[in-house]
Amino acid sequence: MNVTKLESNVFATIEREEIESLNINNFVSLIHDCRKTMGKSARQRVLPLFSGYDHIPDEVYEIKEIRQWVGMVFEKLPYLLYYISTEGQLDRLLLACIMDVESLFVGEKLSPDQLILEQGVRRLEDLPQIPLKITIPTDRFKKMCKSISSHGKTLNDVQGANKVIKHLEVLVDIQ
Secondary structure (H helix, E strand, O other), X not given: OEEEEEOOEEEEEEOHHHHHOOOOHHHXXXXXXXXXXXXXXXXXXXXXXXXXXXXXXXXXXXXXXXXXXXXXXXXXXXXXXXXXXXXXHHHHHHHHHHOXXXXXXXXXXXXXXXXXXXXXXXXXXXXXXXXXXXXXXXXXXXHHHHHHHHHHHHOOOHHHHHHHHHHHHHHEEEO
């Protein structure tokens, strides 16, 4: 895993080998390091990027290995969304990896390589947004919110944790 700090953001490029071997240790260590070194200023500042899938037009939540890897990370860090950036809707994409999701895409799907080469996409916010309906069971939603809230308390950031939870409420369909 490669880590780059740019301004107040932490970019974590997770290599395909780590994903396929289900090695979450480096990413979990990064989150722990962010907690120790940045404290509450790390809230929504981590941007996980998956490397080695640039030629595949599938969304990250459609790739089995990534879904498994993300699921393992959430099992280890149920408060993960406290740290995940909303930029490029990364939080939404990670949630889609662990929940039931319905998506609607019209037209030809392009791989990230194609988006860069053919359409000049350079920033996360320039990526096409695919409408998603993410369904989460009520008990799992409550567990996730409780974990985020507790984590916020340990960082003396109850207000920030509550903002993350409010944002989460908008992202998902609770059932």
